[in-house]
Amino acid sequence: MSSTELRELAESVFADAYDRDAVGFDTGLWKTCEQTGLARLTLPEAAGGSEGTLSDAAALLEAAGAHAARVPLAETDLLGGWLAHAAGLPVPDGALVAVAGDLDMASDGTVSGTLTRVPWGRAVSAVVVLTGDRVVVLAPSALTVHEGANVAEEPRDTLVASGATPLAAGDAPAGAADELALRAALGRSLLLAGAARGALARSIGYAGERVQFGRPIGKFQAVQQQLAEAGSEVAAASAASAAAARTAADRGFADDATAFAVAAAKSRCGASATSVARIAHQVHGAIGFTREHDLRLVTTRLWAWRDEDGNDSHWNGVVGTRALDAGPDGLWPLITGTP
Amino acid sequence: MSDTLTALPALVPDPVELPGHLADLRAQVREFLADERAAGSWTPGADVWLSGWDEEFSKRLGARGWLGMTIPTEYGGHGRTALDRYVVTEELLAAGAPVAAHWVADRQIGPSLMRFGTEEQRRKFLPGIARGEVYFGIGMSEPDSGSDLASVRTRADRVDGGWEMTGTKVWTSGAHHAHAFFALVRTAPKDDSNRHAGLSQLLVELDRPGITVRPIPLLTGAHHFNEVVFDHVFIPDEMVFGEIGSGWAQVTGELAFERSGPERFLSTFPLLASLVGELGRAAGTDAGTRREIGALVSRLWTLRRMSLAVAGALESGAAPELAAALVKDLGTRYENEIVDASRLLVEIAPDPGAEPGFARLLADAVQHAPGFTLRGGTNEVLRGIVARGMGLR
Incomplete structure (x- = not known):
């Protein structure tokens, strides 16, 4: 499938599933994603995947963000499926998530401990946990689930294991902790870029319809200048997240250039999220600030996602450390990725 | 909902990885x-x-x-x-x-x-x-025509074997050294129903009789800008550039090309590198400073990838005008952000007379900063282009 076809498929699948009033896991949409191969886009065929590239995943996740799709695509494909497969474990069916956490492992193989704010914890068929140098796969049915949510009303649950028997366990692949963090940040960046586009598109649509002083508010230069600024922020988020995905696709996550690109992208997307959400709400006026309007579906995601998987400040610290370590003569080679 | 999403054009082309x-x-x-x-x-x-x-x-x-x-x-x-x-x-x-x-x-x-x-x-x-x-200069702006470029009044009248050009161009960088410049001139009377008609481009060799080049010093006193006055200057037909009457389309096509290059976000990069050097010398740079540098560097990395994406699209024959305008708006503001951060992160005053290094680069950057968001179309004009490109106006 070409990237254009993939993008069109993703857009149409998410548009069909769009329901402004629904919350929680979208079972129907998930089924469609599984049937179309979108659910495990980058996983190898042996793990039930479609063997797509990270650039394919970029197109998919960006579209998911734009349409506020209520399915754990990044969590299943980029995180849970990847970690289980990389640890040499069978990849469970259904929706997945992976988290890093501290679990106590008993000699009989059972595990105990608490995993906080697990994305979609209540809805997935398995949680893949990186704990120390081990990977364990847990079924939520073996855990106590304390439901929680982010500001976008997406499940962020606390899962408690008390002597739970894993579905599978194995050694973690080398560099798993770093790669898991980078994959999560990359997935989140792509979703942010999509949600930012969704907020901008809604704002432009609204500015063309809402009439004040006898003309659509989009005819006023003050509003145009604000929306153009939002446009530049959306473009920056798209460019950064897509470029990071491309670098990861070409060089792999172990490459320093990928680590730098993902860190810079998550930072940039977080900053864009803040600007775009602010401008979108300002343009929408009071109605956008209500439950009646669906602008909230994307702006609340911008607010939630900018702080998940490392906020701007966290990744700025990573980039800043790399830059200061590089020094005045190494800064430019760091930015170009060519030492 | 999906209607508003599909109505919004792509804002940035696909990413480019440079060939090996x-x-x-x-x-x-x-x-x-x-x-x-x-x-x-x-x-x-x-x-x-x-x-x-x-x-x-x-x-x-x-x-x-x-x-x-x-x-x-x-x-x-x-x-x-x-x-x-x-x-x-x-x-x-x-x-x-x-x-x-x-x-x-x-x-x-x-x-x-x-x-x-x-x-x-x-x-x-x-x-x-x-x-x-x-070397070349660009002759677009005039004393009464800046952002409103279509209002240029320098005119060229048909004469035997060519055109006779009269008028004044301003802000022409390097005209005092350059061999020639491109001038946008009016070759037909202004038509209020079509302001963009009747404009043409001429290739003007600056040693022709009737041309006077006068300096317009920058606020520092440095001589880069010029006023170029044309008093009945003869331009032979061979130096008409493109089609008579197509000047507007030619000029705006050029602008799209010049808006997205690395010069739109790297004008103050040497200052950023110097800032990193200054901070590196201070032992124990704190977390806040690291984050500020990280934010600046993340923005720069992003701008470069955006600009490269536009370059890749241009190379493959597309004309990503909207993306080019976005690069310039973000990039030129970013050049100013480096200046602002530099003066706040390091307590060294800008010093135009200092030895080469941070204080002198800061002075250069501070004094040149106003130009970044003006040249090649002000950011306000660019945002108008962006707004139109996104479906507003």
Whole structure:
């Protein structure tokens, strides 16, 4: 499938599933994603995947963000499926998530401990946990689930294991902790870029319809200048997240250039999220600030996602450390990725 | 909902990874620049594409084959891609090298001559441009025409064998050194129902009788800008550029090309590198400072990837005007962000008389900053273009 076809498929699948009033896991949409191969886009065929590239995943996740799709695509494909497969474990069916956490492992193989704010914890068929140098796969049915949510009303649950028997366990692949963090940040960046586009598109649509002083508010230069600024922020988020995905696709996550690109992208997307959400709400006026309007579906995601998987400040610290370590003569080679 | 999403055009082209062979080219340019700096041929500066006029340096670049790179070899160029040129250009700008002399000719005039020029014009100018020996200015703005470019009043009247040009152009960088410039002139009376009609471009050699070049010093007193006055200057038919009456379309096409290059976000990069050096010398740089540097560097990395994406799209024949305007709006504001952060993160006052280093780069950058968001179309005008491109207006 070409990237254009993939993008069109993703857009149409998410548009069909769009329901402004629904919350929680979208079972129907998930089924469609599984049937179309979108659910495990980058996983190898042996793990039930479609063997797509990270650039394919970029197109998919960006579209998911734009349409506020209520399915754990990044969590299943980029995180849970990847970690289980990389640890040499069978990849469970259904929706997945992976988290890093501290679990106590008993000699009989059972595990105990608490995993906080697990994305979609209540809805997935398995949680893949990186704990120390081990990977364990847990079924939520073996855990106590304390439901929680982010500001976008997406499940962020606390899962408690008390002597739970894993579905599978194995050694973690080398560099798993770093790669898991980078994959999560990359997935989140792509979703942010999509949600930012969704907020901008809604704002432009609204500015063309809402009439004040006898003309659509989009005819006023003050509003145009604000929306153009939002446009530049959306473009920056798209460019950064897509470029990071491309670098990861070409060089792999172990490459320093990928680590730098993902860190810079998550930072940039977080900053864009803040600007775009602010401008979108300002343009929408009071109605956008209500439950009646669906602008909230994307702006609340911008607010939630900018702080998940490392906020701007966290990744700025990573980039800043790399830059200061590089020094005045190494800064430019760091930015170009060519030492 | 999906209607509003599909109504919004793509804001940025797909990402580009530079082809592997360009790593060799980049390494060659870096080696050349290291040798130049070791020899002390010039001092790295801020805003070098306006202020770093060094004809000998331009000729050395020409001798290396790094000017007129995209011009076909039959016209003295090197037949390489726009991405090849991008790599050379960004390396030169990042190093703060003096690129002003050849800047306009290499960036703009070469490609424009290939698009619109006659065979005779190409043969006349392109080989010298590629050697780094022929320099150009741009004659667009006038005392009463800035953002409203279509209101230009410099006119050219039909005479035997050519056109007679009268009027005044301003803010023409380097006209006191340049051999020629491109002028946007009115060749037919203004038609209020179609303001963009009746405009044409002329190639004006600046040694023609009737031309007066006067300096317009910058606020620092430095001489880069000029006023160029034309008093019944004869321009032969051979120097009409493109089609009479098509000036507006030609000029706006050029603007799209010049908006998204690395010079739109690297004008103050040498200051950022120097800032990193200053901070590195202070033991135990704190977390807040690291984050501020990280934010600046993340934005720069993003701008470069955006700009490269546009360059890749241009190379494949697309005309991503909207994305180009977005790069310029974000990038030129970013050039100012470096200045703001530099003065707050390090307690060193800008000093134009200091030895080369942070204080002097900061002074250059502070004093040149107003120009960043003005040249090539003000950010407010660009945002109008963006708004229209996104479906507003």
